[in-house]
Amino acid sequence: MTAATAARTRLSVWLPRLALAPSFAAVLVCVYGFILFTLYLSFTNSKLLPVYEWLGFANYVTLFKLPAWHTALANLSIFGVLYIGLCIAIGAMLAIALDQRIRAEGVLRAVYLYPMALSFIVTGTAWKWLLDPGVGLEQVMHVLGWQSFVFGWIKDRDMAIYTIVIAGVWQTSGFVMALFLAGLRGISDEVMKAAQIDGASGFALYRHVVLPQLKPTLLSAVVLLTHMAIKSYDLVIALTGGGPGRATELPATFMYSYTFTRNQMAVGASSAVIMLFTVMAVMVPYLYSELREQRDAR
Amino acid sequence: MRASVLGRVLLYALLGVFALWYLIPLVVMLLNSVKPLAEIEQGNMVFLPQTFTLDAWRAAWSSAQIGVEAAGLxxxxxxxxxxxxxxxxxxxxxxxxNGYVLTQWRFKGDTLVFGLMLFACFIPFQIVLIPMARMLGVLGLAGTTSGLVLVHVVYGIGLTTLFFRNFYASFPRELIRAAQIDGAGFGSIWLRIVLPNSVPIIVVCVIWQFTSIWNDFLFGASFADADSQPVIVALNNLVNASQGVKEYNVYFAAAMLAGLPTLLVYIVAGRYFVRGLMAGSVKG
Known part of the structure; x- marks a missing residue:
């Protein structure tokens, strides 16, 4: 081997790694390094600015004594359960309906999915005023002559969180529809034909043949929706700003307000850590199995 | 036979009702952005405008009060x-x-590298807000557009790498082997063979990144100052301003304006957007 080819071989080993290095370094620092930084801050006494004196678990104790954090967690569980459940129910129903050789399928699919292409700060503007009793739906009904019509959930401490659910389901159910439709289209024609020859049709065909095959899709949908529910932020900001009072606070809005407006940085950091661990508990096993599946498929 | 006709009618009715539900906010924004304010205040939010005017669009674009400036969006x-x-x-x-390296120039530990980059797409960004604010400050990029570019690049890499990696995974190895035998190296194979065959995934990636970065609120609200605020953050400031008369028609026109770029991209190239969306759910 000449010196020139040896150099080239060495280059072909190092060049690819060198090309990947900047991205990987950026992710290592700005994702994993920053996670460690925030984790450390959550054990300090940081208020307006970071300080580095070790305090132990005090912030977590404070956090779990805060009524606002309890509200945020209670809201997340109400929101999460309804959001995930309704998105899956509506998404699966629409996918099955669209799979019946529908004439305008392409147009309908596009209509169901467009909310995902727009910021909720944009579409939330419409929702916010539609739900507002002074000018929206309630007022419209009054003008139409239905004077006793009342719909003021968005101003009602006990009901406001359900308006977040309505808007969240509106935004994401089309995406779940697309997931299920892809799953349905992935079921081979032979399986369907065989089941039909065996006499399965209509409801029974779906109950016994189609739905069991959609289990992996269902799992993906639940995992992705859980992660989206925990990260929900724009929804609350655009619709209620966390109000009335703190009635619609979620962990994401709690973290922001404690860190940046209430100058309780360490408490904010603790809440971010809890959010991260919750997301990890769902996403890590999922991504791990996806990656393994892909490797095995190769 | 009659039962199945009835079934079809119900099926279309169901699909139609949901289509209406999804369209309501868009229709409400559009209808009310071309009405005079008085009409909305009377409780006409869901009806066609009696007087058609583009004043609200003009105001939203160039004269609405946002923060201390009255310069519109x-x-x-x-x-x-x-x-x-x-x-x-x-x-x-x-x-x-990254996708090219991770599929065509594989090395020991590359799956771990990819796994770490992939997980980065799914973290709640609250976990990086505080240190990122510090870093932008140290770099002198706090409150600047360059700072926001940096943030969006860093937290976008995971997904763009995923797009290209999944696409290149099925790229014919023979082509690359042949080029290697002809003496082509890492860079020239990428430029001359891989890149020209990447147009579909480039389109998917560009459309996806455009949509998600344009629509971002959290990073814009956290790291921009008044001079570098993205339009989505400005829209939120406009709509949630606590003082003054509530100019609903201007709010709706502003929302339409802020949403128009991504809406147009969706209308023109929705197919690619949906592909990005599905690729983001990891199953390729």
């Missing part, structure tokens, strides 16, 4: 463009390089 629109164009180009380029 126009300057923030420019901020968004200045942020989104470089961020999309850089993150797409890096994703293409």
């Amino acid at each position: 126009k300057p923030y629109f420019a901020n968004s463009l200045l942020m989104v164009v470089p961020a999309v180009l850089i993150s797409t380029l890096l994703g293409a390089i």
Whole structure:
């Protein structure tokens, strides 16, 4: 081997790694390094600015004594359960309906999915005023002559969180529809034909043949929706700003307000850590199995 | 036979009702953005305008009061463009390089590298807000458009890498082997063979990145100052301003304006957007 080819071989080993290095370094620092930084801050006494004196678990104790954090967690569980459940129910129903050789399928699919292409700060503007009793739906009904019509959930401490659910389901159910439709289209024609020859049709065909095959899709949908529910932020900001009072606070809005407006940085950091661990508990096993599946498929 | 006709009718009715439900907010915004304010205040939010006017659009674009300025959305629109164009180009380029390395120049530990980059797409960004604010401060990029570009590139790489990696995974190895035998190296194979065959995934990646960076609120609200605020943050400030008369028609026109770029991209290239969406759910 000449010196020139040896150099080239060495280059072909190092060049690819060198090309990947900047991205990987950026992710290592700005994702994993920053996670460690925030984790450390959550054990300090940081208020307006970071300080580095070790305090132990005090912030977590404070956090779990805060009524606002309890509200945020209670809201997340109400929101999460309804959001995930309704998105899956509506998404699966629409996918099955669209799979019946529908004439305008392409147009309908596009209509169901467009909310995902727009910021909720944009579409939330419409929702916010539609739900507002002074000018929206309630007022419209009054003008139409239905004077006793009342719909003021968005101003009602006990009901406001359900308006977040309505808007969240509106935004994401089309995406779940697309997931299920892809799953349905992935079921081979032979399986369907065989089941039909065996006499399965209509409801029974779906109950016994189609739905069991959609289990992996269902799992993906639940995992992705859980992660989206925990990260929900724009929804609350655009619709209620966390109000009335703190009635619609979620962990994401709690973290922001404690860190940046209430100058309780360490408490904010603790809440971010809890959010991260919750997301990890769902996403890590999922991504791990996806990656393994892909490797095995190769 | 009659039962199945009835079934079809019900099926279409169901699909139609849901289509209406999804369209309501868009229709409400559009209808009310071309009405005079008085008409909305009377409780006509869901009806056709009696008087058609583009005043609200004009106000939203160039004279609405946002923060201390009364210059409408126009300057923030420019901020968004200045942020989104470089961020999309850089993150797409890096994703293409990474995907190429991770599939065609595999090395020991590459799956771990990819796994770490992939997980980065799914973290709640609250966990990086505080240190990122510090880092931007240290770099002198706090409150600047360049700072936002950096943030969007860093947290976009994971997904762009995923797009290209999944696409290149099925790229014919023989082509690359043949080029290697002909003496082509890492860079020239990428430029001459891989890149020209990547147009579909580049389109998917650019459209996805454009949409998500344009629509971002959290990073814009956290790291921009008044001079570098993206349009989505400005829209939120406009709509949630606590003082003054509530100019619903201007709010709706502003929302339409801020949403128009991504809506147009969706209408023109929705197919690619949906592909990006599905690829983001990991199953390729």
